[in-house]
Amino acid sequence: MAKLTSAQANALANDFLGLAQAIGNFRYDNWNEMSKTQNQQLGKMQWSILNYGEDILALSTALAMDDVQASLNKINDTTLEIRSTIQQLKNIQKVISVAGAIIAFGGAVISKDPSAIKTGLQGVIDSWKDKS
Amino acid sequence: MKKYFLKNCFIVFVVSVAISSCTSLRAVNNFSSVVSTGLSKFEEIPNSFTQHCLDRCVSENVRKMEIKRAADCDCSNYQKADSVTLLIYLSIRGYFDGLTDISDNDLAHYKLDALSSSLTAGSFGDIKIDQQQADAYKMVSTILLDAVTGNYRKNKIKKYVEQANQPIQVLLNKFQFILQKNLEGELNFKKEKLYAFYRELLLNDALNDYEKEKAATEYYQALSMFNQQQERIDLFAGSLQNIAEGHQKIYDNRNKMTAKELSDSLIIYQSAISNVVSQFNKLKN
Numbered sequence: 001m002a003k004l005t006s007a008q009a010n011a012l013a014n015d016f017l018g019l020a021q022a023i024g025n026f027r028y029d030n031w032n033e034m035s036k037t038q039n040q041q042l043g044k045m046q047w048s049i050l051n052y053g054e055d056i057l058a059l060s061t062a063l064a065m066d067d068v069q070a071s072l073n074k075i076n077d078t079t080l081e082i083r084s085t086i087q088q089l090k091n092i093q094k095v096i097s098v099a100g101a102i103i104a105f106g107g108a109v110i111s112k113d114p115s116a117i118k119t120g121l122q123g124v125i126d127s128w129k130d131k132s
Numbered sequence: 133m134k135k136y137f138l139k140n141c142f143i144v145f146v147v148s149v150a151i152s153s154c155t156s157l158r159a160v161n162n163f164s165s166v167v168s169t170g171l172s173k174f175e176e177i178p179n180s181f182t183q184h185c186l187d188r189c190v191s192e193n194v195r196k197m198e199i200k201r202a203a204d205c206d207c208s209n210y211q212k213a214d215s216v217t218l219l220i221y222l223s224i225r226g227y228f229d230g231l232t233d234i235s236d237n238d239l240a241h242y243k244l245d246a247l248s249s250s251l252t253a254g255s256f257g258d259i260k261i262d263q264q265q266a267d268a269y270k271m272v273s274t275i276l277l278d279a280v281t282g283n284y285r286k287n288k289i290k291k292y293v294e295q296a297n298q299p300i301q302v303l304l305n306k307f308q309f310i311l312q313k314n315l316e317g318e319l320n321f322k323k324e325k326l327y328a329f330y331r332e333l334l335l336n337d338a339l340n341d342y343e344k345e346k347a348a349t350e351y352y353q354a355l356s357m358f359n360q361q362q363e364r365i366d367l368f369a370g371s372l373q374n375i376a377e378g379h380q381k382i383y384d385n386r387n388k389m390t391a392k393e394l395s396d397s398l399i400i401y402q403s404a405i406s407n408v409v410s411q412f413n414k415l416k417n
Contacts, residue, residue: 013317064310078227
């Protein structure tokens with residue numbers, strides 16, 4: 001048996017609304033002609049149809065998942081790819097900072113200055129640790 | 133002389149490539165950031181399927197003149213409807229946020245200060261680099277790096293837009309359907325129940341004219357509130373159409389359009405979305 005689609009469920013809910021409105025109009029137009037019991041029974045039916053209609057609209061939304069599952073997967077994969085590219089581009093800044101620190105360290109080694117070597121080495125470590 | 137000419141040509145080429153890639157990315161960035169702002173308005177819509185279910189539960193008890201220690205409502209189907217809606221929203225939002233971030237020119241505008249300051253230290257044995265040379269090197273490197281990363285990002289964005297266009301159209305369309313047909317639809321039921329409740333009340337002979345007038349006033353106040361809620365949902369849902377069309381425009385022109393043309397054509401959709409945001413905020417107040 002074919003499954004109900006979200007669009008079909010929505011159309012069904014609207015039919016329920018129309019039916020409940022028709023029952024309601026009948027009740028109000030014949031308010032004094034009907035017995036209290038008849039009126040109550042019809043009123044109960046009207047209210048139940050409205051409740052079913054509301055439930056079907058919620059069901060229609062849940063059924064939408066069947067229509068969008070593949071698209072959700074595709075878009076979430078693309079978003080992950082975008083985020084990964086962004087991270088790669090951010091890493092370039094880190095590489096530049098580390099390269100700068102290494103050049104400074106190299107200069108310090110050539111100069112044979114112990115305090116400059118220590119500062120240069122610390123610079124390399126700091127730039128490597130820097131998350132930004 | 134020939135050497136200088138070639139050098140100038142190279143610089144002009146690099147600068148023009150850098151400028152063109154940056155500006156076309158800016159068009160995408162402007163559009164997607166406006167879309168992200170517009171989409172975030174969804175979080176300001178107070179209506180939800182679960183809330184509708186809880187309200188129904190309370191009004192049912194009021195109609196039956198019953199009080200309970202705790203509202204006994206089974207809203208599991210309504211919660212499921214909300215989680216589907218939220219999942220679709222978050223996926224669309226996540227994609228456009230990503231598109232905004234990757235097309236942001238600040239993302240790949242690298243600071244070369246660390247490199248240039250190391251080079252000007254002048255402690256490379258016999259090699260001496262003066263400040264002027266270091267600055268020139270930094271400037272050319274920045275332009276080159278911007279050009280390379282700009283084009284890299286441009287190609288990546290083209291690929292992502294190609295991948296995303298079909299699923300994003302499906303998701304935007306379904307999101308619009310859920311909001312306009314189902315969530316607004318729930319309010320149609322709420323309005324019908326309101327009408328039924330007050331109509332029965334007014335047909336009741338036990339009420340005097342003053343009480344009936346009061347009841348009618350209450351009815352119209354509640355009706356106006358529901359209409360306003362529907363208007364707000366409708367406004368937001370309508371903007372999803374602009375988003376879908378704008379994304380389609382980027383997709384259709386991903387290979388041939390210049391930055392200026394793309395920017396000009398996207399401005400129509402950006403204005404429409406911004407207009408919705410402003411109207412939405414007015415309705416909220």
